[in-house]
Amino acid sequence: MLKVENLTMVYPDGTVALRDVSFEVNEGEFLGIIGLSGSGKSTLLRCINRLLEPTEGRILWNGEDITHLDQSDLRPVRREMGMIFQNFNLVRRSSVMVNVLAGRLGYTPPSWSLINRFSAEDRQKAVQALTRVGIPDKAQNRADELSGGQQQRVGIARALMQEPKMILADEPVASLDPVLAHSILGHLEDLNQQDGITVLCSLHFLDLVQRYSTRVIGLRAGQVVFEGGKEDIRKISDERFKQIYGEEAQRLETD
Amino acid sequence: MMEPQASTKQPSSPLHAFLSFLVPGLGQLVAGRRSRGTTILLSVLILGALSVWTIAQRARFPDYGASLLIFLKIFGQTLLLLIFLMALRRLMARYIFRDAVAEAFSGYGLAVVYLILVVMLTSNIVTLAGTSLDIREVHGLTGVLAAAILSGLWLWQASDAGRVASLPEKSPDPSMTLAIILICLLIFALGYNITNVDLGKAISEIDDFSRLLPDILWPWEQAFEYDQQVVEATQRVQAPCPPGDVGPAPNEPHSTDPWLSATPTCGDLGEREIVGGFIPGTEMTLTGGNFPPGQVVEILWRNPIGNPFTPRGVGETEILVDQNGEFTSTLAIPDVVISESTAQGAQIHTIVARQSSEEVFTGNLSEEMILALQLMLETIMIGLMATFFGIVLAFPVAFLAARNIMAPIVSTLRRITGNIVGLAAGIWLAAFVTRQVSIMLGGLEAAPILIFVVLLVTVFGLGSLGFQLGGTLFARILRALSPGLQKAFITGLLAAMAAVPGYFIGLAFSRGIRSIVLGAEAAAADEMLYAYLGAGLFALLAAVYSLRRSGDEYISIGMIIYGTVRTLMNIVRSIEPIIWGIVAVIWVGLGPFAGTFALTIHTVAALGKLYSEAIESIDPGPLEALQSTGANRLQTVVYAVIPQILPPFISFTIYRWDINVRMSTILGLVGGGGIGFILIQWIRLYQWESVGIAVWLITITVATLDYVSSNIRERFV
Numbered sequence: 001m002l003k004v005e006n007l008t009m010v011y012p013d014g015t016v017a018l019r020d021v022s023f024e025v026n027e028g029e030f031l032g033i034i035g036l037s038g039s040g041k042s043t044l045l046r047c048i049n050r051l052l053e054p055t056e057g058r059i060l061w062n063g064e065d066i067t068h069l070d071q072s073d074l075r076p077v078r079r080e081m082g083m084i085f086q087n088f089n090l091v092r093r094s095s096v097m098v099n100v101l102a103g104r105l106g107y108t109p110p111s112w113s114l115i116n117r118f119s120a121e122d123r124q125k126a127v128q129a130l131t132r133v134g135i136p137d138k139a140q141n142r143a144d145e146l147s148g149g150q151q152q153r154v155g156i157a158r159a160l161m162q163e164p165k166m167i168l169a170d171e172p173v174a175s176l177d178p179v180l181a182h183s184i185l186g187h188l189e190d191l192n193q194q195d196g197i198t199v200l201c202s203l204h205f206l207d208l209v210q211r212y213s214t215r216v217i218g219l220r221a222g223q224v225v226f227e228g229g230k231e232d233i234r235k236i237s238d239e240r241f242k243q244i245y246g247e248e249a250q251r252l253e254t255d
Numbered sequence: 256m257m258e259p260q261a262s263t264k265q266p267s268s269p270l271h272a273f274l275s276f277l278v279p280g281l282g283q284l285v286a287g288r289r290s291r292g293t294t295i296l297l298s299v300l301i302l303g304a305l306s307v308w309t310i311a312q313r314a315r316f317p318d319y320g321a322s323l324l325i326f327l328k329i330f331g332q333t334l335l336l337l338i339f340l341m342a343l344r345r346l347m348a349r350y351i352f353r354d355a356v357a358e359a360f361s362g363y364g365l366a367v368v369y370l371i372l373v374v375m376l377t378s379n380i381v382t383l384a385g386t387s388l389d390i391r392e393v394h395g396l397t398g399v400l401a402a403a404i405l406s407g408l409w410l411w412q413a414s415d416a417g418r419v420a421s422l423p424e425k426s427p428d429p430s431m432t433l434a435i436i437l438i439c440l441l442i443f444a445l446g447y448n449i450t451n452v453d454l455g456k457a458i459s460e461i462d463d464f465s466r467l468l469p470d471i472l473w474p475w476e477q478a479f480e481y482d483q484q485v486v487e488a489t490q491r492v493q494a495p496c497p498p499g500d501v502g503p504a505p506n507e508p509h510s511t512d513p514w515l516s517a518t519p520t521c522g523d524l525g526e527r528e529i530v531g532g533f534i535p536g537t538e539m540t541l542t543g544g545n546f547p548p549g550q551v552v553e554i555l556w557r558n559p560i561g562n563p564f565t566p567r568g569v570g571e572t573e574i575l576v577d578q579n580g581e582f583t584s585t586l587a588i589p590d591v592v593i594s595e596s597t598a599q600g601a602q603i604h605t606i607v608a609r610q611s612s613e614e615v616f617t618g619n620l621s622e623e624m625i626l627a628l629q630l631m632l633e634t635i636m637i638g639l640m641a642t643f644f645g646i647v648l649a650f651p652v653a654f655l656a657a658r659n660i661m662a663p664i665v666s667t668l669r670r671i672t673g674n675i676v677g678l679a680a681g682i683w684l685a686a687f688v689t690r691q692v693s694i695m696l697g698g699l700e701a702a703p704i705l706i707f708v709v710l711l712v713t714v715f716g717l718g719s720l721g722f723q724l725g726g727t728l729f730a731r732i733l734r735a736l737s738p739g740l741q742k743a744f745i746t747g748l749l750a751a752m753a754a755v756p757g758y759f760i761g762l763a764f765s766r767g768i769r770s771i772v773l774g775a776e777a778a779a780a781d782e783m784l785y786a787y788l789g790a791g792l793f794a795l796l797a798a799v800y801s802l803r804r805s806g807d808e809y810i811s812i813g814m815i816i817y818g819t820v821r822t823l824m825n826i827v828r829s830i831e832p833i834i835w836g837i838v839a840v841i842w843v844g845l846g847p848f849a850g851t852f853a854l855t856i857h858t859v860a861a862l863g864k865l866y867s868e869a870i871e872s873i874d875p876g877p878l879e880a881l882q883s884t885g886a887n888r889l890q891t892v893v894y895a896v897i898p899q900i901l902p903p904f905i906s907f908t909i910y911r912w913d914i915n916v917r918m919s920t921i922l923g924l925v926g927g928g929g930i931g932f933i934l935i936q937w938i939r940l941y942q943w944e945s946v947g948i949a950v951w952l953i954t955i956t957v958a959t960l961d962y963v964s965s966n967i968r969e970r971f972v
């Protein structure tokens with residue numbers, strides 16, 4: 001479904017954030033991306049939907065090369081990839097409803113946005129999406145009145161509005177408590193299993209990856225240093241662990 | 256024993272110090288401290304030139320050569336004096352008093368002694384510096400002070416050169432605090448002179464101010480109309496009275512109307528002697544009747560030219576009328592200066608007896624008050640309209656000047672070329688359509704607003720349509736061509752496009768700068784040459800630019816637009832509204848429109864800057880989130896940018912509205928309409944009460960506005 005070939009990304013200041021990254025994602029997978037902070041996880045996810053322009057390499061989406069698409073041709077591709085963020089990236093002063101409806105912008109004619117118009121159907125969809133993530137009663141609140149966990153649910157609802165084939169999640173639970181983390185990842189798992197939406201999710205903690213992903217790739221300093229299926233993750237050796245997280249890293253024993 | 260002074264022990268290179276003594280900064284340059292050396296050289300040169308220029312300003316026609324010479328001589332003397340003092344200090348410290356003197360006479364002590372000496376010796380120094388004629392043409396004291404400080408700077412930098420030369424290489428530069436203090440002092444001394452600071456005058460002439468203060472502070476009598484009944488009777492008299500003349504006939508008592516009569520009606524003028532004495536003229540008996548009884552009659556004298564005054568020291572001028580409405584009194588003829596030129600024939604004066612009733616308050620506003628109110632309203636409207644237009648125009652401009660919005664806008668050269676060609680074609684088509692519509696409607700004069708609207712709509716619509724279409728078409732079609740052909744195509748088109756602005760800039764250069772330098776006619780003769788030169792130059796630049804790039808190279812067109820808009824905005828903003836007011840008055844004529852126009856121009860630039868900074872400081876997260884949903888640029892702006900910038904925008908807008916109303920009161924001074932227009936006239940006519948009304952209205956308006964705007968701002972932010 002998604003194929004990344006020899007992707008290299010150099011920031012304008014010369015930082016090489018990704019180095020010759022290649023991997024493939026199949027339909028229906030829950031792909032975990034692990035790596036220390038600064039290893040290039042965010043950069044990778046943003047290159048996939050072209051929020052950042054890769055320096056070299058190709059990105060194939062359902063066989064189509066989207067690496068050099070013009071902005072206008074990018075629109076139909078982007079709306080098939082929902083994205084959720086570590087900091088939720090909601091418009092804080094707008095209502096939850098408007099934030100969720102914004103997920104529909106890839107489908108609405110741009111000039112409608114000048115008069116703030118969404119179809120009744122879209123509004124219906126937004127209520128459904130909010131119901132699905134469990135906060136239908138918050139629709140009229142301002143986004144910044146919500147708690148962190150609730151804000152991330154709005155983020156998921158916004159992505160749902162896109163009717164995405166794939167969701168890119170950039171450390172969606174890094175700013176949340178462990179309990180909330182499981183609740184949010186549970187929603188993503190649900191989308192993955194019930195709706196068959198492919199999920200690419202970068203995560204900090206190994207145990208979360210072990211719990212939710214069907215496959216995982218490990219990044220270190222912009223390079224893929226590990227790739228494996230569900231079984232491989234479960235029995236990641238100490239040596240492997242150090243490969244991904246560096247020599248000094250200590251394995252945190254969970255239960 | 257304690258160490259006398261650690262600083263004197265510092266190693267120093269005499270050679271470098273000497274070099275810098277000859278040419279400021281040279282020692283530092285030679286020692287490899289390049290920026291320090293040039294800074295010193297430039298500072299000394301600039302300060303010296305500034306000093307010469309300042310002291311030359313005393314003459315009506317400054318002679319800079321002579322001033323330079325005088326200043327150099329003064330400078331030489333102060334430098335010698337300073338060197339002498341420093342040498343003296345060295346000697347005394349070494350051979351006589353040692354530590355005690357070194358302490359007291361170091362640093363500040365030396366500076367104080369030096370300054371006292373300089374001030375004491377000022378006139379000697381100046382006299383030595385030039386002939387008595389020369390030195391009257393310059394500001395001597397300022398020159399001496401400036402030269403004294405500059406001498407200090409000169410010696411400081413010489414010793415500094417010695418010091419830095421003996422420092423190890425690559426060590427950081429030592430501090431320049433003393434130099435900076437000296438430079439500030441010097442600039443202060445010169446500035447004090449240039450701005451003519453004169454506190455003495457501010458106090459000694461406070462009377463001039465206090466005389467008009469009451470009128471300005473309490474002008475409200477002038478704000479209303481008063482009714483007053485005046486009863487008046489006159490008697491004509493002749494003075495002086497040449498032999499044989501009898502003067503006008505005394506009035507006979509009238510049966511119903513008030514009357515005044517005098518005898519005799521011909522007499523001699525009073526005389527005022529040079530040493531204080533006064534001899535009254537011929538004494539007359541005044542009688543009058545039919546005045547309202549029990550009230551005071553006021554006696555006035557009206558000279559042959561018609562100017563009335565109250566005659567003093569020649570009799571009663573305020574007489575109580577009796578029960579019958581009659582009065583009798585005596586009055587000597589006062590001294591009246593009759594100028595030679597009018598002193599021909601019989602000089603006829605008029606005595607006036609006048610009874611005025613109390614002033615009756617009518618409750619009607621006076622003409623001045625009505626005018627001031629009308630113009631105040633106009634002022635507020637000018638401020639409002641300028642703010643309104645300013646917002647509408649500054650809003651789009653702000654996005655073009657926001658780095659975070661513009662930086663990501665990159666496009667292939669191919670597409671940009673298509674955009675430009677399409678935009679040009681669209682605008683051309685719009686002009687064509689508007690022209691046809693205008694012809695259909697019967698010319699521009701027939702329906703100017705309608706045609707303007709048509710122009711706006713077609714330019715906007717067809718322009719953006721062409722922009723989009725051209726971009727897409729070129730991106731598709733040119734990609735199919737061979738690279739060489741593609742490059743040739745793009746180069747040709749860009750060159751042709753660039754030639755158009757080049758043509759107009761060349762023309763503007765000729766009509767602007769050249770016609771000022773050469774005169775309008777000489778410039779007009781070959782202005783087309785410059786137009787073609789401009790077109791050629793721009794085409795060439797564009798061709799060179801595009802030849803070095805391939806069609807699918809990404810160009811940061813966003814940053815190019817950002818830079819251009821920012822620069823223009825900063826230029827416009829740095830020109831004060833009052834100057835724009837003068838430009839606008841020349842452009843569109845006197846009146847409120849000129850004021851609105853000028854304020855709008857400035858508002859667009861100022862608000863554009865504030866807005867764009869608000870845009871630059873938004874949280875980029877939501878922007879990124881919306882982009883990832885497939886929203887296009889317009890949609891991300893509407894849903895992610897505008898909600899974030901609304902509060903600061905409202906705040907800035909109100910702030911600007913406040914400024915604009917205050918500015919529009921001033922713009923009237925240059926003819927831009929509003930209350931300033933009449934205010935400056937009243938000031939010129941010394942109508943201080945009217946001035947007071949205007950000032951009060953302005954104050955009330957501004958204060959109210961201040962209150963309202965801070966209230967609104969609190970509510971929104």
Ligand SMILES: Nc1ncnc2c1ncn2[C@@H]1O[C@H](COP(=O)(O)OP(=O)(O)O)[C@@H](O)[C@H]1O
Pocket residue numbers: 011012013015016017035036037038039040041042043044
């Ligand atoms: N805008 C940027 N400009 C320059 N370097 C950046 C920028 N964003 C991230 N980087 C660098 O790129 C590398 C990868 O960063 P990132 O993708 O954010 O890692 P992660 O998401 O895994 O923490 C880091 O070294 C980071 O410092």
Ligand SMILES: [Mg+2]
Pocket residue numbers: 038041042043170171
């Ligand atoms: Mg990250």
